[in-house]
Amino acid sequence: MTEQNRRMVLAERPSGMCTETTVVLETEDAPTPGEGQALVRVKYLSVDPTIRTWMNDVPGYLPPIGIGEVVRSAGIGEVVESNSARYTVGDLVFGTTGWQDYALAGEGAQAMTPVPKEIPAPVVLNVFGVTGMTAYFGLLEVGALKEGDTVVVSGAAGATGSTVGQIARIKGAGSVIGLAGSEEKCRFITEELGFDHAINYKDGNVRARLRELCPKGIDLYFDNVGGEILDTCLGQLALHGRIVLCGAISTYNDDGHAVGPSNYLNLIVRRGRMEGFIILDYVARFPEAQAAIGAWLLEGRLHHVEHVVPGLEHAPEALNLLFTGGNTGKVVVEV
């Protein structure tokens, strides 16, 4: 008997958060793998802010998700049937599975890559996956971290931010300051993850606190949130300061046009640089980062936290967590 495939399909473009009518559950027969394809039983989904941007009808680095299409997402699954020498039944593979029970693995854009079974899948999706890679290359390559730098990270209790701050510490930053949205998160990043300082951006004056903690200005700001915090950090940039644009989670739910950072002219005064990147450009260098991260994990120098949400049907709520700040660490859905 053919298995049933539950598919979480984009029913309408959300305005703000995902609601009950944004994504709907449909059930159909699991697909049959053709020649050169394999059938993958999806186990875990990586819940990333970028998924929300794909739900808007705006072309980005990937096309928008079409209405009626399964929500695009990275994930890990097990090969359960294979018509390809590339995939062996029983393998765990990582790829663009989408929010569904069964996905097809193949060639090109459909290709999936094997992942080790010794490491729990949520951890693979976190520090060994796109999240860890984004932190590593964003901080070290795009941001060109130097020893002694004063580093500020927003979304610091989130998956990427928490890893960025820790790598900055490992790599000899002078001071690492994290911005997070609760006292609990602030304690977590300083006491558990070794950040030097934390600022609860919901409580008190971010600008004044940054001035206090960064008397010589900010050498490197790793931006996950955009909006006012980006503008404030631009205003306090040190000479030759760098801003790494990773995301703008504070704006992804906005309907209208994002507000631009009015302090951008400080890039002239401070001879600064603001640069964006997409981690897909670094795929060929992932092994280098994975080796470094693996070593830090073994040495107990890098901590990782996963926030596992059970149930495919709860994927939209899991995505919303990123925007309400309801998570600490990497959000993963257990299908």
Added chain:
Amino acid sequence: MTEQNRRMVLAERPSGMCTETTVVLETEDAPTPGEGQALVRVKYLSVDPTIRTWMNDVPGYLPPIGIGEVVRSAGIGEVVESNSARYTVGDLVFGTTGWQDYALAGEGAQAMTPVPKEIPAPVVLNVFGVTGMTAYFGLLEVGALKEGDTVVVSGAAGATGSTVGQIARIKGAGSVIGLAGSEEKCRFITEELGFDHAINYKDGNVRARLRELCPKGIDLYFDNVGGEILDTCLGQLALHGRIVLCGAISTYNDDGHAVGPSNYLNLIVRRGRMEGFIILDYVARFPEAQAAIGAWLLEGRLHHVEHVVPGLEHAPEALNLLFTGGNTGKVVVEV
């Protein structure tokens, strides 16, 4: 008899353009050079947009001009009296003369450098001075121009912009597009200076014209104006595009806060970079640029235009020309 020194003094901080009450003429005795100093009779003043920013009470890369102080400005003058082995009577020197008849040359911040007498002073202030240096290093170092690049320059009929576009052509850009504020200026930059295309930003849809002329997007945008045009260019950046922030002349007369470029998130999508610079950081490398520019002038490959305004007392109007677009090429005041 001691000579009289006419000094153009900042009387009040302007709101918008300089008016009759912004800068007032005062006359006093010319200063007497102390030990290690020389007296310089100022001949020509370099009229640069940055002077307007120094009139605001906002700290920048230099402190604001104080109320009651002579307006800060670069200029060229002749040494008429010297108590320093460094300065010889009859020498032409370049330095921060200010808007006045007589300035003191000395050491440190007061230092002035000899300039050749064979080249007319307005030309020295243009392509051999800060203007030419800004164009050269901004385009080649900060912008990292590559052969084949699609280059867009705003303020293209102005001193810096006109030089940027020509250097881009000399260095093998694929296409050089200039934005200017009149049909006459557009004809000038294409017919006289060799720009490939010009867009009159006051007439028609800049966004649509740029899309037409840059079908693959903008590889390098050299920004002299800020505001909406910066935002439009950000929105049309090519993959790995670079934006060189040189100035934001469209905003310098604004009282309020500048509006930030809302399309900045395209820096992520396009893996782009936006970087500012201050030409003073390149002083040690000026000779390299001056040699290249000198050669291009001799070969007839680089054109320069100076717009000379006679009379120290007209310096404020000369400055306003930069903002009304009343000039083509480098504005210089003949004292």
